[in-house]
Amino acid sequence: MIDLRSDTVTLPPPEMMDCIYRAELGDDLYGEDPTVNRLQELAAQVTGKEAALLTTSGTMSNILAFMTHCRHGDEVVVGEGHHAVIYELGAPAAIAGVSFRSLPVNGMASYDIELLEQVIRTADLFEPPTGLIWTENTFAGDGGIVMPQSELAKISDVAKKHSLPVFMDGARLFNAAVYLGVEVSEICQYVDTVAFCLSKGLSAPLGSVLCGPADFIAEARRNRQKLGGGQRQAGIIAAAGIYAIEKMSLRLEEDHQNARTLAEGLAEIPGLAVDLSAVQTNIVVVELASDHLTQAELVERLGKRGVLVVPWTKGRIRLVTHYGVEEQDIEKAVQAISDVMKE
Numbered sequence: 001m002i003d004l005r006s007d008t009v010t011l012p013p014p015e016m017m018d019c020i021y022r023a024e025l026g027d028d029l030y031g032e033d034p035t036v037n038r039l040q041e042l043a044a045q046v047t048g049k050e051a052a053l054l055t056t057s058g059t060m061s062n063i064l065a066f067m068t069h070c071r072h073g074d075e076v077v078v079g080e081g082h083h084a085v086i087y088e089l090g091a092p093a094a095i096a097g098v099s100f101r102s103l104p105v106n107g108m109a110s111y112d113i114e115l116l117e118q119v120i121r122t123a124d125l126f127e128p129p130t131g132l133i134w135t136e137n138t139f140a141g142d143g144g145i146v147m148p149q150s151e152l153a154k155i156s157d158v159a160k161k162h163s164l165p166v167f168m169d170g171a172r173l174f175n176a177a178v179y180l181g182v183e184v185s186e187i188c189q190y191v192d193t194v195a196f197c198l199s200k201g202l203s204a205p206l207g208s209v210l211c212g213p214a215d216f217i218a219e220a221r222r223n224r225q226k227l228g229g230g231q232r233q234a235g236i237i238a239a240a241g242i243y244a245i246e247k248m249s250l251r252l253e254e255d256h257q258n259a260r261t262l263a264e265g266l267a268e269i270p271g272l273a274v275d276l277s278a279v280q281t282n283i284v285v286v287e288l289a290s291d292h293l294t295q296a297e298l299v300e301r302l303g304k305r306g307v308l309v310v311p312w313t314k315g316r317i318r319l320v321t322h323y324g325v326e327e328q329d330i331e332k333a334v335q336a337i338s339d340v341m342k343e
């Protein structure tokens with residue numbers, strides 16, 4: 001099987017399993033797991049923030065960001081199509097008590113800056129006050145596109161003007177940094193808080209890290225406890241996370257190259273359309289431009305040929321490259337898709 005459904009399917013490499021096996025452990029709720037402490041220090045250092053907190057998932061980091069930045073009743077400026085809006089079961093409203101002010105996300109993974117200014121509300125007797133500006137980088141909804149640093153700087157300026165915090169859902173933050181050719185901390189300088197996933201392209205079996213000012217992280221730790229997210233000997237997760245940051249982040253360019261080769265191959269196939277300018281990192285979104293096959297038929301027939309992909313928004317499928325998918329797998333996948341399109 002060539003599994004291109006998501007980078008979440010990555011399995012830990014043997015060396016990472018070795019780190020898990022050898023991890024020094026303690027009780028993290030007493031702050032005594034040395035491996036968790038080391039991971040959190042490393043994550044804070046890499047993002048240029050004061051402190052960091054290990055969580056079980058990207059979704060948990062996101063809900064902690066809403067809970068810790070906002071009060072019940074606050075409104076958060078989010079992007080239509082952001083993961084927290086579509087794929088987190090309404091947790092921001094159900095758990096953190098916030099509502100959304102959704103803006104379209106443009107082709108730069110950013111907002112129209114004038115529109116952003118316009119939708120910010122100041123507290124009065126009637127309107128819900130804006131409590132937070134949300135960003136997602138890379139923006140997974142539109143094929144892993146990356147926000148230019150200049151756009152992020154503009155969002156940061158608007159936020160500062162209105163004394164609002166900016167959070168970045170950086171599930172694939174390291175992919176963004178590789179694409180931009182900058183250090184992760186250079187991206188994070190524009191946001192108050194950020195979370196990145198250790199799983200996904202970095203291949204750890206689970207885990208995410210929320211990073212920000214020390215007082216924010218202390219409060220997020222209490223909120224994590226409220227969610228039942230406190231762990232004891234979590235060093236087994238953190239050990240994989242340290243390996244993920246130190247070693248796996250260094251190979252992401254290979255995934256980006258494979259995604260580009262895949263996209264260019266698919267763009268040549270009659271009946272498929274690919275926006276090559278949107279293929280910036282490890283995600284390829286392909287549009288079915290012919291109606292002789294439905295989205296579901298394409299996914300099913302590819303599955304029978306050993307290529308797994310997911311149906312995306314209407315008439316589109318999504319393919320993601322990651323550790324475990326080699327150059328020759330890309331060639332085979334393009335061939336399989338070409339064959340299916342000829343059937």
Ligand SMILES: Cc1ncc(COP(=O)(O)O)c(C=O)c1O
Nearest residue numbers: 057058059060083136140169171
């Ligand atoms: C942009 C983004 N944010 C958050 C998440 C949630 O991560 P998790 O699956 O670890 O909860 C994902 C998962 O795919 C994602 O793509």
